[in-house]
Amino acid sequence: MSYIARLAGCASCLDTRLALCANEHGYRTNHLMARRALIASERALQGIRNTQNALWSRGGDFTAVVEYEGQPPMAVTGHLELTLEFLDKAEEQLLEYLGAPTAVDDELPMIKGLLEWVRYCKWDLSNLKDSPKPAVRRTS
Numbered sequence: 707m708s709y710i711a712r713l714a715g716c717a718s719c720l721d722t723r724l725a726l727c728a729n730e731h732g733y734r735t736n737h738l739m740a741r742r743a744l745i746a747s748e749r750a751l752q753g754i755r756n757t758q759n760a761l762w763s764r765g766g767d768f769t770a771v772v773e774y775e776g777q778p779p780m781a782v783t784g785h786l787e788l789t790l791e792f793l794d795k796a797e798e799q800l801l802e803y804l805g806a807p808t809a810v811d812d813e814l815p816m817i818k819g820l821l822e823w824v825r826y827c828k829w830d831l832s833n834l835k836d837s838p839k840p841a842v843r844r845t846s
Contacts, residue, residue, distance in 0.1 A: 709766065712834055713758035716827040720751045723823045727816050735813050739806055743799035747820055750796045753789030754827065760785050768839045786835050793828040800824060 724747060727733055733744050756774050760782045764770035768786075773779040780788075800821040803809055809817075 709834060709839075710758055710762055712830060713754055713761065716830055717751060717754045717758060719823050720747065720754065720827055723820045724748060724751065727820060734816070735810065737803070737808065737810055737813065739799070739803040739808075740810070740813060740817060743796065743803045743817065744820070746792070746796040746799045747824060750789060750792035750824065750827070753785065753792045754831070757782060757785040757789050783835065786831060790828065790831055790835065793824055793831065796824050797821065797828065 724744065727735075727744055733741055735741060735744070756777075760770070760772040760774075761768070764772065764782060768782045771779050771781055772785070774785075777785075777788075800817055803817055804814065804821070
């Protein structure tokens, strides 16, 4: 599977799981810790999309330097590393909510499902980061 398709798959999975946590008025939960965890997951999703777009726009060149609004210019691999940091933070906040004595029982399956996908994306993107990258031919 191509690198871009793997990133698209992770983005789609996280997007779907986050949609299950929301309704037309925003997130279903009013619990502050749960909302922080969901927002951290959204940030990770945006990071995945940014990395995918950077890779797509540079024809698969992981060394190409790209820039997104609000972020300094960095190589595609830099975006991937930043996304992994976002996924770490999302996982940490989801676990914090699940361990909180004030966690709402009805929300636990929703949060556990999201945590599973955050962990999967983290695993897949870690493998992607460590895998050999395709050679990119430059034409002048």
